[in-house]
Amino acid sequence: MAAARTMHMVNSYDPSAGVPLGPQTAALIARRQKVLGAPYRLFYQRPVELSRGEGALLFDPEGADYLDAYNNVPAVGHSNARVQEAVAAQLGRLNTHTRYLTDSVVDYSERLLDLFPDHLEQVIYACTGSEAVDLALRVAAHVTGAHGVVITSNAYHGTTQASAAISPSLGPHNVLPPHVVTVMAPDPLRDPSGEGEAAALFASRVGEGIAELERRGIRFSALIVDSVLSSDGLVTHPAGVLAPAVEVARRHGGLYIADEVQPGFGRLGSAWWGFARHGVEPDLVVLGKPMGNGIPISAVVGRSRIFDAFGRDVRYFNTFGGNPVSIAAAQAVLDEIDQRDLRGNAELSGSALKQGLDELARQDARLGQVRGEGLFLAVELVDPDVGNGHDPHPALANAIVNGLRGKRVLVSASGRYDNVLKIRPPLVFEPQHAARLLTALDEVLDELPH
The missing domain is CATH 3.90.1150.10 (Aspartate Aminotransferase, domain 1)
Known part of the structure; x- marks a missing residue:
């Protein structure tokens, strides 16, 4: 089998490749590179x-x-009219933070939580998926008193320092810290395909990851998995493949964090959330990108007892998290999903x-x-x-x-x-x-x- 890749986004633009570009495109790329620099990449050999x-x-x-x-x-959809109208109307009326009392964030939160299983009772807002992942890790560490995290071997969870530390797909120079252990995700093309074998194998790998943390002298805090393992090549089947791994995590005192930034909000058609296909109960769920159709908003949904323990001891505040304009966009997104089926x-x-x-x-x-x-x-x-x-x-x-x-x-x-x-x-x-x-x-x- 071929070795694992050594670069991220192989389909990105490489200025050294000599791909012919029109003069206007070449000029714009040159201006962009001058002011944005090496951290910014462009998709495709011809952007x-x-x-x-x-x-x-x-x-x-x-x-x-x-x-x-x-x-x-x-x-x-791009330039969605309902989202545009909701955002413009709210922006012309009020935009402030959640330390003032407004009804819109409460209305939306009630509506959002109705889409989750009953054990997920509360929500905390942020602005990006990366920020929400960062917060979920903080919450997990606080309530477990531990910091060890198990992730899949090509996971992507974000770009803050904490979320990049659990995102090996960012490339070989994104060195993971000792409190993070990677395990191979289920491989539908190459793993055993008998009934239950893929789930049992993944659970075994998670158990080995937790044992590795213990050998390092690090206590286990959380298993975080993108519910469709999208950066690992997309694994939606067999249904239930994640359930035994979650049970292993729980037996070792850790939380299960479901990253729903990519599969959430009905993308799979059959359910609002990817974790629902696996018969598991997350302790925390991370939401992001699609939530506001491009308007920055994200969230962590979780058990009230977990949030109570965190909120009692930690001062958390996010100036723009859950602001009325972003909430208006999020309400419009749910309206569109519901009313247009x-x-x-x-x-x-x-x-x-x-x-x-x-x-x-x-x-x-x-x-x-x-x-x-x-x-x-x-x-x-x-x-x-x-x-x-x-x-x-x-x-x-x-x-x-x-x-x-x-x-x-x-x-x-x-x-x-x-x-x-x-x-x-x-x-x-x-x-x-x-x-x-x-x-x-x-x-x-x-x-x-x-």
Whole structure:
């Protein structure tokens, strides 16, 4: 099997590659690099310049449309009219922090918590998913009196110091501290596939991770898992694969933190939250990006006894967390999901897209496996001529991502080896959009050497 990748975002722009660019694009990139510097990267070998968006489409300055099959942040569509109106109205009325009494944050919190199991009774707001992960780790450490964290080996949980410390997907130079242990995520293509085997294997790995923390003299605090393991290549099946691992964590006195930043808010169609598919009860749930359709808002949802213990001893305040403008955006997002039945659309459109991807995989052995549910799908690219035919093929994934960009269809690549196409469009993505993506992918596969 190929070695794990050594760079993040292999499909990003590399100025040393000599890819020809138009003079205006080249000039804008040069200006950008001068003022933003090395920390900022651009997607695709030929970066996409955008001027506006609408629904599932993005448009360049010349008016050409790009099918957005990647961005989950505008969950209810780019430039959503309901969100615009709600934000503008609230911004013209009041925007302040939560130390003043306002009804909107209470109304929204009641509505949000109604979407969760009864044991998750309270919510704390922040501005970004990274910030919410940071807060969840603080809460877990406070109530357990420990700091050890177990994560998956290619996890991504954020960019603050604490969340980057549990995000190995940020690359080999993002060195993880001693209180963090990684374990291999379930691998649907290569792990044993018998009933219960994947779940038992992952639970065993989590147990070994906790034991490693103990060997280091560090007590275990929390297991945090993205509920669909998206950065590990997307693992939605088998349902229940996370449950035994959560039980192992609980037996060792730790909390289970469900990271729902990517799978949450109905993206999977079948449920509001990814953890629901696994029959588990999180102690804390982290929400982010799609919550406000691009307006900064995030949250940690949890058990009241945990929040009581934290709030009694720790002064927590976030100036912009839960502000009325962000809450207005979040209310509008829930209105759109409910009134337009976007969960149903995720199921319908996602099913059409998955069926088409499955058909392409039957015709082309380079598509080693199609995975996912709703509007969160993945295609693992392999080299069928090497070994047992399951060797990761990141170069092919890179070529497909950039080939699709050339046909104005935007996806990305992820996974431990960067060989998994990541398809995660806004929830307004419809069957005709699925057909466009499938046609473009079929053409790209035909154009690439076998």
